[in-house]
Amino acid sequence: MAGSTAHGKGRTAEVTCVLPSCHGLPIHDTSSSGGDAVPFPGSGTRSAMAGIKALISLSFGGAVGLMFLMLGCALPQYNQYWPLFVLFFYILSPIPYCIARRLVDDTDATSNACKELAVFLTTGIVVSAFGLPIVFARAELIYWGACALVLTGNTVIFATILGFFLVFGSNDDFSWQQW
Template sequence: MAGIKALISLSFGGAIGLMFLMLGCALPVYDKYWPLFLLFFYILAPIPYCISRRIVEDTDSASNACKELALFLTTGIVVSAFGLPIIFARADVIAWGACALVLTGNVVIFATILGFFLVFGTNDDFSWQQW
């Protein structure tokens, strides 16, 4: 039952994060849809870590080159996702209020992705590796 509650709360967090992203795009004050490019970053962020989890046999070791590279690439994707709305706002492509809404959505979405890997990343009975 704890897995179902975690899944529901993660779904709620993802919906709230996407709501902030959509508000930053679709409010009549802002009315620019450039921040929707961040959806690519949301999709790309967990991919390096998932690939390294499949390749590496022993994930309990203190240092592993594949795992460290995956964390580096994931960090680059996350930092880019936070930098893109700021660059859009500085170039006057979007308004600063839209940038604040999009950055709030980024925090919620990436916290949800992190929560997913913390909850379902263990090798217990209810794991994401079964899927």
Template sequence: MAGIKALISLSFGGAIGLMFLMLGCALPEYNKYWPLFVLFFYILSPIPYYIGRRVVDDTTDAASSACKELAIFLTTGIVVSAFGLPIIFARAQLIQWGACSLVLTGNVIIFATILGFFMVFGTNDDFSWQQW
């Protein structure tokens, strides 16, 4: 039952984050859809971690490996780019600063949801995402 509660709360967080992103795009005073390019970063952010986890054998006693560190570095670059893109759009006056703040709020919520997913379903304990 704990897995279902976690899944429901994570989907609620994802929906709230996407709502802020859509508000930053579709409100009548903003009405520009440039911030939707941030969706690419949402899709790309977990990929290095999945590849790194698949390649690295977790049975070794090493606390870290080069592949794991590279995956963390690439994920960090993707997340920072997701926060930087709306700021660059606002500085270039493609979007307004209010839309930028809504998109940044959505970024915080979405990336917290992705982190929560990996914390809840990333371990191989009693329940995991593999059972779904």
């Protein structure tokens, strides 16, 4: 901090940046001035950048999970597309919880039957998604290596879906509703 000077309507503090990327350029604080100074870069976009980083990492997780699913189907030694039926479970898994969130008021601190039913149905869908490739492998419709790749893809996809609801599901200053 080099010091501060008083200007016209308000007080503007001149601060010298100490980061190596700034090369000692002056930074102006606009907290008490009339808005004529340049704001600190990135000061108002911190939560938006965190949301964008979360969205990019969740997209990457979804892509990796689908890659494992496609590898379990399309590798030349496996060459069976039966595991693609787990895509229906990926689509169905968030639906009960989304419906329950719409129907239930979150101000109630105790658990209610609607949310408990939604969690139960979601759990059934997730368990079915893990069971289907195992049933296919036991019936010798797919190989066990393909089953392992599909189960790995299931783990990554469902972790991504859970991460989406954890990051964008709350009603704080940054939520998925603004997208």
